[in-house]
Amino acid sequence: MVSDLDKGEAILETHxxxxxxxxGKVRDIYGVGTDKLLIVTTDRLSAFDVVLPNAIPMKGKVLNQITLFWLEYFKDVLPQHLITADMDAMGFSREMISHFRHELAGRSVLVKRAEPLAIECVVRGYITGSxxxxxxxxxxxxxxxxxxxxKQCQQFPExxxxxxxxxxxxxxxxxxxGEAIRIVGKDIALQARDLSILLYKKGREYAASKGILIADTKFEFGMHGGKLMLIDEILTPDSSRFWxxxxxxxxxxxxxxxxxxVRNYLETLSWDKRPPAPELPPDIIEKTTAAYCEIYKRLSGKEIRTPKQESL
Ligand SMILES: Nc1ncnc2c1ncn2[C@@H]1O[C@H](COP(=O)(O)OP(=O)(O)O)[C@@H](O)[C@H]1O
Ligand SMILES: [Mg+2]
Structure with a gap:
């Protein structure tokens, strides 16, 4: 099966x-009316918390499509923010869509605007990082x-x-x-915790069947109509560690x-990890694009062509 990811132009910022x-570091977020958001996932890449000057072609589309894949996968588990990922169904004028097609296609979603919780819901299956x-x-x-x-990177029993x-x-x-309860209240903290663990467990089981270990991940929830709603990106390589x-x-x-x-390349330089970050050479960009595409292919089972393959 061929996916709707195509080559297109790399997008560093949208207008x-x-x-x-x-x-955000990766997404440009626009207001649509009073209760909706248009979230456009760009091709920006951050490393060591610094946004790099180069775009990684396809990355934004891959992240957006992976999130859409999981939204579908989890559609019966809990309420979600997605209204549509089809830019022709977002209610924008024909002129706007044709003029900005390259900034929207494959990388944008129209969502219900929620009030994001002031905590990040991180679940860890393995001991690593912080x-x-x-x-x-x-x-x-x-x-x-x-x-x-x-041991470093050992799996937790649960x-x-x-x-x-x-x-x-x-x-x-x-x-x-206890601190999470103080910030969002007990009811919401319990719900967010239980849902996060459930989503992580289901997601990692699926990913493991495709040869990917999801070591840990971060979910975001928001309040919408008095209920908890899953928002933002879901189980992507940016919000999770994929091994x-x-x-x-x-x-x-x-x-x-x-x-x-990218990290390995940056470690070979004498950069002090403070902005501005150095430029990436073309082969590093190409390999990173290929890596994001490979993850998408493994998870979704859909075939995609990297820009390099496109130009062959
Ligand atoms: N449905 C939603 N309602 C309100 N805010 C949302 C929704 N979905 C995502 N967001 C917000 O959009 C932002 C995503 O942009 P991103 O570039 O990932 O930011 P960051 O640099 O904070 O990771 C996050 O701040 C997230 O909380
Ligand atoms: Mg984010």
Whole structure:
């Protein structure tokens, strides 16, 4: 099956004639009426929390399509924010759509505007990243007391909920469940925790059948009509750590499917990891595009052609 991802132009920023509500590291967000948002996933890439100067062709489309894949997969589990991913059904004028088609096609969704919770709902199945650092320092992660002697990247017997604050700038801070309750209230915190663990478990089971280990992930929820709603991106390589299952081995850092190529390249430079980030060479960009496409192909089972293949 061939997907609706096609080559198109790489998009670093968008300029749609709509009120711009926010510009995230990866997404441009526009207001549509009072109760809807148009979210456009660009080809921006951040590494070490710094947005790089180059676009990664296809990346935004891949992230958007992966989120749409999971929305469909989880459609019976909980309410979702998606109204449509079909730009011709978003209610925009023909002129606008034809003029901005390249900024919208395959990478945009019209969603119900929610009030995002002020916590990030992180679930970890394996001990790595800031979880590993916290464990080494304190023996705990977000209040979970863990058994001594765990190895780096070891799997937990059961996934753990490790919420964090949602920093507007800079790094999020890990918090325990008690702090999450103080921020969003007990009812909502319990619901968000249980849903996050459920979604993670279901998602990782599916991904494992495709040779991808989802080590951890971050969900976002918002309030809409007094109910909790799943928003933002879902189980993408940007919101999660994807590891190749056949290369997994506890005891050391794992290769990642996607950003590792960029991170490894940046580590060869003397860059101090503060903005501005250096330019990426064409072969690194090409390999990163191929890695994102490979993840999409594995997850969705749909064939896609990278720009390199297109030009052959
Ligand atoms: N349905 C929604 N209602 C309100 N906000 C949303 C919704 N879906 C996603 N968002 C917000 O859109 C933003 C996505 O942009 P992104 O580039 O990923 O930002 P960030 O740099 O914060 O990761 C997030 O701040 C997220 O909370
Ligand atoms: Mg984000």
């Amino acid at each position: 749609l004639p709509l009120p711009r509500v926010a510009v 979880g590993w650092k916290d464990y080494l320092a304190t023996g705990r992660v977000c209040g979970h007391k863990l058994s001594p002697g765990m 996934p753990i909920f490790t919420p964090s604050t949602k920093a507007k700038t800079g790094h999020d801070i890990n918090i325990d469940f 190749p299952a056949d290369r997994y081995e506890a005891g050391h850092d794992q290769p990642s499917f996607d950003k590792q190529i």
